[in-house]
Amino acid sequence: MTVLAHSWTWLTSADHWSGPDGIGHRLVEHLWLTAACLALSCALALPVALVLGHLGRGGALAVNISNAGRAVPTFAVLVLLLLTPIGSYGQWPTVIALVLFAVPPLLTNGYVGMRGVDPDVVRAARGMGMTGSQQLLRVELPLALPLILTGVRIAAVQLIATATLAALVGGGGLGRIITAGFNLASTPQVVAGAVLVAVLALLVEGAFALVQRLAGRRGGGEAA
Secondary structure (H helix, E strand, O other): OOHHHHHHHHHOOHHHOOOOOOHHHHHHHHHHHHHHHHHHHHHHHHHHHHHHHHHOOOHHHHHHHHHHHHHOOHHHHHHHHHOOHHHHOOOHHHHHHHHHHHHHHHHHHHHHHHHOOOHHHHHHHHHOOOOHHHHHHHHHHHHHHHHHHHHHHHHHHHHHHHHHHHHHHOOOOOHHHHHHHHHOOOHHHHHHHHHHHHHHHHHHHHHHHHHHHHHHHHHHHHHO
């Protein structure tokens, strides 16, 4: 049998889906870690992107600084955090490293989306007597939403792939299946773990693409 055939056999075995080390449990851990890091990243990056995009000042500097962080490998940040007092607080080093990794696409797409709103529409809203916050929430944000969602989608897919690093420092998730495969010298298990991560990333990508499509239709309907 080929490696792929052995991997398929491993994936379809009921024994590998149950228990604390089973695929089901590791999948829940992976999704929870990804969702928590994505929520924290959105809470940090999107308000900054929206405000700077609305004001039109300081955004380019913030985007360049956040993108410079991409040059630093996430694993290197994780190791450095483990060497600090933060390293003694469970999964927090992993969460912080992943959040820092997810901020750049959120901040960049949010800012670019806000700055891409038609100035004539903004001026019209201002002429109607809207305040700055009303312009942001009722006019600019809905128009910038497709690009903002693109940033969220990119960040989510990147987090799913990168969250496998949590296993290297004793965390949970699908990465534990891959590291266990390496420890057992089991190539089928390593391949099976990689396939699970890839399939999960594709499913999340498709889900966000569907949300973007629905949001675009809703926005188009309201504009009409």
